[in-house]
Amino acid sequence: MSRIGVFICHCGTNIAATVDVEAVAAAARKLPEVVHVETNKYTCSDPGQEGLRQAIVDHGIDRVVVAACSPRMHEATWRKLLADTPVNPYMLEVANIREQCSWVHKDRSVATEKAIDLVKMAVAKVARLQPLHSTEIPVHKRALVIGGGIAGMQTALDIADAGFPVTIVERETSLGGKMVMLDKTFPTMDCSACICTPKMSEVGNHPNITVKTLAEVENVSGYIGNFEVTIREKAKYIDYNLCTGCGACETKCPVRVDSDFEQGMKKRTAIYKMFPQAVPAKPVIDAAHCRKLTEGKCGVCARVCPTGAIRYDDEDKVTTETYGAIIFATGYQLIDWKPLYPEYGGGKYPDVITGLQFERLVNASGPTEGHILRPSDGTEPKTVVIVKCVGSRDPTKGKAYCSRACCMYSAKHAHQYLEKVSDGRCYVFYMDVRTPGKGYDEFYVNTVHEGAQYLRGRVSKIFKEGDKLICKGEDTLTSRQVSVAADMVVLETAMVPADGIDELAAKCTVGRDADSWLVEAHAKLRPVETNTAGIYLAGTCQGPKDIPDTVCQAGAAASKVIGLLNKDMLQSNPQISRVNESLCQGDGACVNTCPYGAISIVQKQFRENSKKVTRPVAQVNPGLCQGCGACTVTCRAGAMDLLGYTNESIMREVDALCQW
Ligand SMILES: Cc1cc2nc3c(=O)[nH]c(=O)nc-3n(C[C@H](O)[C@H](O)[C@H](O)COP(=O)(O)OP(=O)(O)OC[C@H]3O[C@@H](n4cnc5c(N)ncnc54)[C@H](O)[C@@H]3O)c2cc1C
Ligand code: SF4
Numbered sequence: 001m002s003r004i005g006v007f008i009c010h011c012g013t014n015i016a017a018t019v020d021v022e023a024v025a026a027a028a029r030k031l032p033e034v035v036h037v038e039t040n041k042y043t044c045s046d047p048g049q050e051g052l053r054q055a056i057v058d059h060g061i062d063r064v065v066v067a068a069c070s071p072r073m074h075e076a077t078w079r080k081l082l083a084d085t086p087v088n089p090y091m092l093e094v095a096n097i098r099e100q101c102s103w104v105h106k107d108r109s110v111a112t113e114k115a116i117d118l119v120k121m122a123v124a125k126v127a128r129l130q131p132l133h134s135t136e137i138p139v140h141k142r143a144l145v146i147g148g149g150i151a152g153m154q155t156a157l158d159i160a161d162a163g164f165p166v167t168i169v170e171r172e173t174s175l176g177g178k179m180v181m182l183d184k185t186f187p188t189m190d191c192s193a194c195i196c197t198p199k200m201s202e203v204g205n206h207p208n209i210t211v212k213t214l215a216e217v218e219n220v221s222g223y224i225g226n227f228e229v230t231i232r233e234k235a236k237y238i239d240y241n242l243c244t245g246c247g248a249c250e251t252k253c254p255v256r257v258d259s260d261f262e263q264g265m266k267k268r269t270a271i272y273k274m275f276p277q278a279v280p281a282k283p284v285i286d287a288a289h290c291r292k293l294t295e296g297k298c299g300v301c302a303r304v305c306p307t308g309a310i311r312y313d314d315e316d317k318v319t320t321e322t323y324g325a326i327i328f329a330t331g332y333q334l335i336d337w338k339p340l341y342p343e344y345g346g347g348k349y350p351d352v353i354t355g356l357q358f359e360r361l362v363n364a365s366g367p368t369e370g371h372i373l374r375p376s377d378g379t380e381p382k383t384v385v386i387v388k389c390v391g392s393r394d395p396t397k398g399k400a401y402c403s404r405a406c407c408m409y410s411a412k413h414a415h416q417y418l419e420k421v422s423d424g425r426c427y428v429f430y431m432d433v434r435t436p437g438k439g440y441d442e443f444y445v446n447t448v449h450e451g452a453q454y455l456r457g458r459v460s461k462i463f464k465e466g467d468k469l470i471c472k473g474e475d476t477l478t479s480r481q482v483s484v485a486a487d488m489v490v491l492e493t494a495m496v497p498a499d500g501i502d503e504l505a506a507k508c509t510v511g512r513d514a515d516s517w518l519v520e521a522h523a524k525l526r527p528v529e530t531n532t533a534g535i536y537l538a539g540t541c542q543g544p545k546d547i548p549d550t551v552c553q554a555g556a557a558a559s560k561v562i563g564l565l566n567k568d569m570l571q572s573n574p575q576i577s578r579v580n581e582s583l584c585q586g587d588g589a590c591v592n593t594c595p596y597g598a599i600s601i602v603q604k605q606f607r608e609n610s611k612k613v614t615r616p617v618a619q620v621n622p623g624l625c626q627g628c629g630a631c632t633v634t635c636r637a638g639a640m641d642l643l644g645y646t647n648e649s650i651m652r653e654v655d656a657l658c659q660w
């Protein structure tokens with residue numbers, strides 16, 4: 001016989017205003033195996049907790065039911081309290097008589113009856129719970145950051161400054177991400193490169209940070225504190241121990257290809273640094289375009305390199321290392337608008353450009369040295385149209401969501417254009433203007449005062465007439481058709497997740513939403529954690545945001561990781577799945593269901609009918625299992641059980657509801 005204590009909370013008037021708490025207590029006193037019932041104004045308060053602790057001693061209680069708010073709020077509080085008493089912390093059941101009862105009912109008698117049922121079910125369940133014990137998992141005190149944009153760099157610096165080694169895996173040839181491509185940043189208009197490149201150097205020179213560029217994560221296994229990560233660093237064809245970054249090779253290479261960094265508006269060589277301040281400040285050879293590597297000809301860079309650093313026979317390097325935590329900082333890319341918007345020319349007009357191209361055009365070190373010139377003929381555009389929400393807030397063509405930063409950077413683009421072209425005219429087509437940030441609305445209002453003409457409506461068509469781009473749309477405020485003859489059009493296109501994110505997230509069992517943004521564990525309460533313990537999110541990989549929000553989130557993710565790496569050992573969650581091997585048929589349905597890859601099928605020997613037989617059975621990796629219970633409902637043989645939520649205990653709850 002167990003000895004159950006039931007503690008029922010008024011939660012001030014939150015529960016007591018709708019539920020007759022004393023009636024619930026009276027009903028609980030009649031339940032089998034209940035030896036003590038008490039009510040409290042606030043069970044979670046210090047006196048409430050002390051009362052619970054004392055009652056355990058006074059009444060020899062060995063199982064506890066707390067009827068109060070959602071277990072999400074205080075289950076951890078009660079478990080912690082029980083850990084200091086003779087009661088096992090898992091001999092606890094929380095009956096949610098607030099969120100699932102008093103807050104959703106108005107009728108007091110109905111709510112009271114339901115609260116009584118919830119307590120009955122909790123008592124029935126707790127009566128057969130078994131004690132559970134955590135094991136200790138060691139923590140590898142190193143972190144892996146995937147992505148070297150501003151989010152990844154900030155996260156890495158914060159963790160490294162706290163004394164822990166960090167590896168950044170960046171798939172481009174340099175750190176910096178999109179921020180280093182931008183000209184100036186709203187609302188303060190500080191030079192983006194001037195604030196980004198010092199961070200890049202700090203990361204590159206930090207004794208606790210290893211930067212792997214031209215690198216990607218190939219495989220991830222393991223669990224919190226112990227992730228085994230395989231990283232492929234692609235061949236750079238340069239020995240970085242010898243290369244001094246002098247650049248002699250770049251000046252002599254005869255190949256010219258479009259520069260991605262300059263958004264296709266400038267050429268680079270086949271041996272190249274992404275941009276002058278790149279970190280690492282050393283070149284790589286683009287194997288797809290190098291004449292030596294494609295045709296066996298040329299070899300000029302090897303001849304001119306003063307240190308003999310060129311290695312045409314270089315190969316990819318694949319390493320596997322263990323990390324305690326992983327941070328996704330894989331950022332965003334801009335939607336490919338061309339196939340989606342044939343009515344805007346679908347890419348056939350060179351003077352219809354994207355916001356990122358405009359950033360390079362207006363930048364002093366960009367393709368036009370900061371002069372705003374049309375890509376088609378190099379003339380200064382006297383009329384510019386900026387079109388917002390291209391691919392954003394447009395579920396019929398692009399994405400239903402708002403890309404958040406574009407309202408502000410389109411105002412920035414209008415301001416930059418009017419500043420540089422004093423006799424220019426700028427029209428901004430918009431659906432709404434969203435400026436919820438410090439100094440943001442003031443920035444937008446100033447841009448309007450500077451002469452930017454905002455027209456509320458989408459552009460329906462862009463076509464060429466002579467050397468003008470005719471932008472037709474509707475001004476929905478005056479209900480009139482408008483037509484602007486522009487010299488250049490800037491499309492502020494939607495942010496979408498980085499290429500390949502689905503595959504990478506699947507390797508790490510990180511959830512994605514319908515648009516492939518990575519999903520946080522809880523939108524409000526755990527915004528930088530994922531549902532996979534030990535994996536965190538920083539920056540725009542979680543959804544569109546601007547730089548201030550990105551940096552905030554990066555700092556928040558770093559602080560979570562520092563908290564984790566500061567521990568030598570972690571307590572494992574004992575509420576995980578367990579296989580009943582005698583029932584298991586080894587069909588692997590659970591393997592395919594488990595979102596965390598925690599189950600595998602192994603061959604095991606058994607003695608059955610006095611004979612030795614070898615047959616497949618499921619095996620749960622306790623480090624990977626997150627206790628979600630998906631496997632228990634999948635297993636047709638009923639061989640999977642979740643400790644703390646066993647099939648038997650759930651059935652007891654159902655029986656209590658139906659029979660008593
Ligand atoms: C035109 C334009 C103008 C903008 N202007 C402003 C502004 O003025 N002010 C402002 O606050 N914000 C502005 N923004 C928004 C700003 O660019 C973002 O907030 C910021 O760059 C987000 O940083 P991030 O590190 O999250 O992502 P990113 O900058 O995208 O960095 C992600 C990094 O991860 C790498 N990566 C991706 N996938 C992998 C992988 N699988 N493995 C390894 N590495 C990977 C990428 O190569 C990249 O280096 C602007 C955006 C645009 C498009
Ligand atoms: S060998 Fe390749 S990278 Fe080197 S100079 Fe020739 S084309 Fe350029």
Ligand code: SF4
Nearest residue numbers: 243244246247249305
């Ligand atoms: S010439 Fe040699 S040392 Fe100089 S940047 Fe090129 S590879 Fe490096």
